[in-house]
Amino acid sequence: MPTTTNPLRLWTDLTLFDGVQIHTQSMAVVVEGERIVWVGPKTELSASQLASADLMGTGGVMTPGLIDCHTHLVFGGDRADEFAQRLEGVSYAEIAAQGGGILSTVKATRAASEEELFTSAQARLEALMADGVTMVEIKSGYGLTMADELKMLRVARRLGEQNPVHIRTTLLGAHALPPEYAGQPDAYIDLICEQMIPQAAAEGLADAVDVFCEGIGFSVAQCERVFQAAQRHGLAVKAHAEQLSNLGGSALAARYQALSVDHIEWLDEAGVSAMAQAGTVATLLPGAFYTLRDTQVPPIDLLRQYGVPLALATDGNPGSSPIFQLTLMLNMACTLFRLTPLEALQGVTKNAAKALGLAEQAGVIAPGRHADFCLWRARNPYELVSTVQPGRLQQRVFRGAVTHG
């Protein structure tokens, strides 16, 4: 890594994807401290910029730091047995109905100490960071008691404190009905609304609140109560909705100005329209679609027609998407959902930032923004989408600090 002696640092001769579009002329980026101060064609760099800058990199492709806006990175145990069961034809919903699936991870997560959860999540986070990720959303949802949900959120916060990455946390108490509340889902929703949300908000442990609105999750009415409680405590909302069926959770979430609705394989036009009006992002999770061998493709054309921003994420979790490689999602989203390569790139940068409520702070390379970006050994940003090839990350820059390469 070049040593820094000047106040300015310079990357030049770049093909630049700035989060919105691709600039093919030889581009340059100048950084001062933690911030980008100049972006433009190399030919427009001033003599004084050149004289007072350390050259940090020449050539290659630069993109914003990638943003994984939907993960379940903190969990105990594994679900390798369930993977084998699904190959034998048992469905995700059947496994859940037998008390497996999410609930088997709940058991393992409850049994794990904070330290154990931290260590296993740290390894998964390192895989994401080595893949160019500088911001990760992490959900709770495998604790399902107040103590265990807060334990997960504390681990997520600590991951952010101890790594060069920005972590956003989401309370997902309404992920599954815990066994001790069998037959009493409304009483469990009371616990979420009256205890978990207020406590997570009071301790500053959650940036948002999420729900699983589904036959094997919670009803629209139950999710609405969770959204109301989130609103009372000033927390933004998100939803897992329309993954296995169309319950109308997306339209509900849009009524509460959800930041994003995620999965949405079964989303209908009314839901798309509601999301467009609310400015809610559609987060596509091709890893779950692939793992569950789903055949119902999200309504991409309708989402485009209504101008709903499309984000992409790994959904990294032990069951439905045990995949911790965001660049693979670029390729899968195009192959499985027919996104264009440009839509895929926007989905892990600008639109992923919007899905986290951070459209003005992240996902774009522009003057004034944090110097969060990646330099890749590639000739063309589309190569990052078309070709699945780990090891192309040359430099990963987080708030000005080069941490990889």
Ligand SMILES: N=CN[C@@H](CCC(=O)O)C(=O)O
């Ligand atoms: N759909 C619900 N929740 C997670 C699955 C988590 C799991 O299977 O453990 C998801 O986003 O895919």
Ligand SMILES: [Zn+2]
């Ligand atoms: Zn999820």
